[in-house]
Amino acid sequence: MTPLVRGGALFTLVLCALGCGRSESASSQTGGLETAAPAPTTPDRLPPGELLEGEERAFGLPLPRDLKLESATKRTVHARGRVKPETLANYLRARVLVQHVEMANRKLIFPKAQLRGDPNRTILRLEVIDEGLTTHLIVRNLMGPPLVEGLTDSQRWEQAGRKPGGALDPHRLE
Numbered sequence: 001m002t003p004l005v006r007g008g009a010l011f012t013l014v015l016c017a018l019g020c021g022r023s024e025s026a027s028s029q030t031g032g033l034e035t036a037a038p039a040p041t042t043p044d045r046l047p048p049g050e051l052l053e054g055e056e057r058a059f060g061l062p063l064p065r066d067l068k069l070e071s072a073t074k075r076t077v078h079a080r081g082r083v084k085p086e087t088l089a090n091y092l093r094a095r096v097l098v099q100h101v102e103m104a105n106r107k108l109i110f111p112k113a114q115l116r117g118d119p120n121r122t123i124l125r126l127e128v129i130d131e132g133l134t135t136h137l138i139v140r141n142l143m144g145p146p147l148v149e150g151l152t153d154s155q156r157w158e159q160a161g162r163k164p165g166g167a168l169d170p171h172r173l174e
Contacts, residue, residue: 051083051091058139059122060115064091067137077139085130088137092126106130112142 054065058077063069067081067088089101089108096113103109110126120143127138154164163169 049084049087049090051087059124059141060118060120061092061095061124061126061139063137064088067135075141077137079137079139080131080134082133083135085128085135088135089128092128096124096126 051064051066053062054067056063056067056069056079058069058072058079063079064081064083066083067079070078070080072078085106085108092110092113096110096115098110098113101108101110106129108128110124113124113126115122115124123142125138125140125142127136127140129136129138148159151159157164157166158169161169
């Protein structure tokens, strides 16, 4: 054993012995002030920095109460609010399954997020954009319309506005 290792071991033993032999209580170390343990969270109170779930939904994803729904189409929902981007990202992480998250300039992207417990396995793209005073959430539904059973290939092409084989049908153009 080298003298340096031996000295380090001796120093550790002395510290342990001094710590074990202490007779002062914790209250005398703090000058008689009692240090309160953090209050446990109760079901009716949120921990600091957490968002409360609201009534609005974006393709099954409950939006936080602090976000205001601005627009919704068949594929995209836009919501904005005065929340921290990190807080919103943590809120979303608790509600979706995602393999990875991409970070860009003032933007956090969940490229292929799936709602926890969703029987339809809807795939969403979530974008959390830091706009300074507000945070913008964009939710995109990456799933196509549900597949209609029992159609032939030519009927599927016709529904898409095309001729069998995929050519555009000039009579179906608007």
